[in-house]
Amino acid sequence: MSGNTIGVLFKVTTWGESHGPAVGAVIDGCPPRIDISETDIQAELDRRRPGGLLSASPRREADRVEILSGVFEGKTTGTPISLMIRNADAESAAYEELRNLFRPGHGDITYQAKYGIRDHRGGGRASGRETAGRVAAGAVARKIIGRAGMAVTAFTRELGGIVAGGEFSAETAENPLRCPDPEAGKRMIARLEEARATGDTLGGIVEIRVRGCPPGLGEPVFGKIDGDLAGALMGIGTVKGVEIGAGFAAARMTGSACNDTIGPEGFRTNNAGGILAGITSGAEIVIRVACKPIPSIARPQETIDIWGNPAVVTIKGRHDAAVIPRIIPVCEAMVSIVLADHLLRQRAIAG
Amino acid sequence: MSGNTIGVLFKVTTWGESHGPAVGAVIDGCPPRIDISETDIQAELDRRRPGGLLSASPRREADRVEILSGVFEGKTTGTPISLMIRNADAESAAYEELRNLFRPGHGDITYQAKYGIRDHRGGGRASGRETAGRVAAGAVARKIIGRAGMAVTAFTRELGGIVAGGEFSAETAENPLRCPDPEAGKRMIARLEEARATGDTLGGIVEIRVRGCPPGLGEPVFGKIDGDLAGALMGIGTVKGVEIGAGFAAARMTGSACNDTIGPEGFRTNNAGGILAGITSGAEIVIRVACKPIPSIARPQETIDIWGNPAVVTIKGRHDAAVIPRIIPVCEAMVSIVLADHLLRQRAIAG
Amino acid sequence: MSGNTIGVLFKVTTWGESHGPAVGAVIDGCPPRIDISETDIQAELDRRRPGGLLSASPRREADRVEILSGVFEGKTTGTPISLMIRNADAESAAYEELRNLFRPGHGDITYQAKYGIRDHRGGGRASGRETAGRVAAGAVARKIIGRAGMAVTAFTRELGGIVAGGEFSAETAENPLRCPDPEAGKRMIARLEEARATGDTLGGIVEIRVRGCPPGLGEPVFGKIDGDLAGALMGIGTVKGVEIGAGFAAARMTGSACNDTIGPEGFRTNNAGGILAGITSGAEIVIRVACKPIPSIARPQETIDIWGNPAVVTIKGRHDAAVIPRIIPVCEAMVSIVLADHLLRQRAIAG
């Protein structure tokens, strides 16, 4: 991973700022002859779109993806796939008062420190809007790994401190919060409404499962599949923690409890989360990511301006009360991209 | 990260199997004119060596590092630095009975699935011994970041379910467990002895701090410093979870509590753990990693052989009861390597 | 270089097919705070545009570049710069009869062999049109190296077997053939008209000079500046040979004649072409590239179809009679991109 590109063979580069002309992604290394259409990609993009019951984002993102290259008569050609999504509704003027202020919890201060310049409008490159390019590219990755039998599914495991029990099911997919536990889901919605009423925001935990992953994906030391997955997920703006299988709970287990014994029928437990020594074992991959609360809160916050003077910033406009559920397709996209890359890498040596 | 190499400018490639002739690392991209000697590197290697009060590893690893290239008259020349550590004491025969068995919790089964062949002796490439190359390379990275004012320190935050309070101090460094809380440290040692007596092993949590990190390290999307750190740390064999700053606790916070407000004197809290939008802020970097218990337990375990038949495996020899404290210098090495790489990358654009 | 991306720090990815919706480039790793505008880039693009005295390409390429990201208020921000050029005039139907035929000298047959699918319209990805993305990115690279005092200039050294003497001057830049030898230039034009009249095409040699290159760019073994320049230039579709300094003539020299002796005032000759052991010496960089004749000739040619049956192909439309002079800005772009990348790499270690 370097800069804005991820992957060795299936390489995704995203570009674009929140309030620039467009955001997008270029996929280099997609195998040829895979059916892909703008409709396929649009379906994924629509999942991260603001709007609906839970969202308060005022921005009407049309988010219409355009395939600019690499697909011919409905099939990939093996050449780079360029995907573009125009930024339809850029209320840049609303951000003018943030030009010289650093919003707490945002990248304003670090971008300024790094580059000495920044597009302050809506977070610029650090905006959640950048993830549209990831999701678009993830839709292509999903096709590749789908052909190999893999299915990536993420859902809400925790929100605002409320833990959801249960496992993902068809019903979960239709739940607006993508929560597998209807009772917990109701409480999560109440908590969200309460947070919004007080001008505050909530964090949560997303759980990601991969079914059907073949054994053998991942590389020995610095390209371990768990390392690459953790790197990709921690690289989502909101994520502050990643754990695999038993995760942090493994730190409190004994070896005899944590080891997954093996029988002819397979692993008898899955504390490893489907990965041993950095390589997939064929068991289900299980990952959880901790999402911090959205830093754009409606309350005044103490901060400084770019000259170091104390200031108070109040973020205007309506923002989501939690990054969940909109972050869920982003998590799925990142996992799909990493798996697609490793699937191709494994094919190279398995000949 | 691809295969066995990490880094864009400061690139470290490790090689070697547990019971092959040697293990080592090649560093490509080290700046010239940095003082480095075998003694400097040896000091770091000695920290991960088995032996002493807490270790029961029977292997007498001499672990003498040899600098084979890239250093001339005590200074780096800018050319690749090749580091080699001979494997002095390879009791390969002892592993013969494991040739066709898969040890639970180890990479035996996944290496076999991936490559169709494996060096079964002592875990081969998946052995903890591979980390000697990382630590040796980390000693060079530490020199680079040290010249920029950075200090990386890791210590034991939790072991066998016992949580250590307190912060790292000079005394912590002399504690055999590298535990900042003497009282907790005593209980940890008792727990370790108990585990060893029952043929079991323990997991724990290592905390890593980076002081003096300049703001501006990290890249926008796929080379975020938190993503790269998480990827590097999750790529240590024992690690099942990584969190930064408030980490998983952030998932239960509100935005108003989680946001670190800013004053002219700096950030007033550090829930971000020194990183905002993937770029260092100048605040202390705070990371915790969850280490699973060592899978080599002294009890018989159910498993299968390479033909899928049920079997029982009993691991001979004496093994450590926990990966802590030996994993601590490995964590420091990985963090140092990632920071050295990003420091050079930042210099490239800051001209 | 992998697939469609070149560079380690200044990374350029091009995308797009000749008759798809657009072509473009993404630049990742451009330093911040560099003045750049669509006008700057357009000026370079206009140099490769068909049309004018020497061109017979029927395609009216508007070639209007659009900056989609990475530039804010006229300055680069350090984030990816996405450049797009719409394909205004895609007469795809004219290519229908080439759908199942392999044009001699073109990549039709190799793309089909590699991918099992291809966009046959106008050569698809293998079209010269792809170089628009390179030239656009090269305009940004030129800004970076220009700030470091470097100037890249290419011109026609030979066309259709006619060798031009002389050196590049201001007059050369205004010559339609960019030929430094007015008398030879006249004969070249006559030869071009003769070729066109007979439905044939001509090859030639482009010479590239870099003035003001600082010493120290390039890396020891696999990132040598001559290796990277040769790789980048041989990767232009038309190029079949690259030589540096004395080049092939050096193979016929003795060491005493070929070695450039050094005095306090500098190198006394420049057989090395400004590069020693893969690193720039501060002397002028001198490169020549051999361009084959354009394979799209107006005469019937024997070939096969995709099923292996013999066929005759006659390429319709009007095509240029030589890739010179349109290839000249492409050569300059590639050299600028390689130098920009190495300049940044050198800054990283020179701190």
Added chain:
Amino acid sequence: MSGNTIGVLFKVTTWGESHGPAVGAVIDGCPPRIDISETDIQAELDRRRPGGLLSASPRREADRVEILSGVFEGKTTGTPISLMIRNADAESAAYEELRNLFRPGHGDITYQAKYGIRDHRGGGRASGRETAGRVAAGAVARKIIGRAGMAVTAFTRELGGIVAGGEFSAETAENPLRCPDPEAGKRMIARLEEARATGDTLGGIVEIRVRGCPPGLGEPVFGKIDGDLAGALMGIGTVKGVEIGAGFAAARMTGSACNDTIGPEGFRTNNAGGILAGITSGAEIVIRVACKPIPSIARPQETIDIWGNPAVVTIKGRHDAAVIPRIIPVCEAMVSIVLADHLLRQRAIAG
């Protein structure tokens, strides 16, 4: 290619200085279960060893390769292969008088400019000795491409201005100059003896052929096989020019003469040298590289010291009179490495 590593999937990193403890290479990404032994690699290394009729190098390089990792019971395991060759005979003291002088035609002056430090003994990293690591790695690459039916053969096409006719045959392989034209070979030897007698050196041209290369290797734009081959070959210290197929002669051809027409039996000519649009066509790959005369001549040469003062340097010891034939296995190694990498890359997408 970055620094000292080449390849995307089959990655070779070389390390080592002429008079340091050792030189070597690490191969990362070699497929598993390939038979390889030290004997296989030694056979290639012996081909580049000084000594024999034509060589005057005083250095007795034992050049015994040691496999340190990645091979288990005679087969590759898929993990990194570390190869080391000790520098047996390092007469460093002889180089003391060159510590502060820049030898014309050598990298002394550019390494000093780049790094501000250099190992002056025998050229350090810029020594021809570095190529031992390339040749060792090339022996492994040759195994991989050999299994796919490819054979790489290089030979002397020109030496000291004497052109050899003919094609490579079994007899050529036994000729000390690896010259396919016995009569020309005799004159080459006389020319070499004459050069040596006058304290001078000669350049020449090596021709490389690849038989059995499958169609489809190479990538669209920046990973074209001709670009990668040219980059790898121009990165050999002695090479100043590379041409493919008709090469520079193509610049003087017409399109109707240069295009290789295609029949059901294949290409009727091979001006393309086996590569179209950067992708192999299945025809024989034909490359020629121009080698400059060895810069270490026995005559006094004007130069400067590191402080810029005029000086005269006389290079002691006995050196070869030409880099041919010792460079031939290096050319074969580089071509084999590039082809092995692209073969694996093609397998990844061909699934």
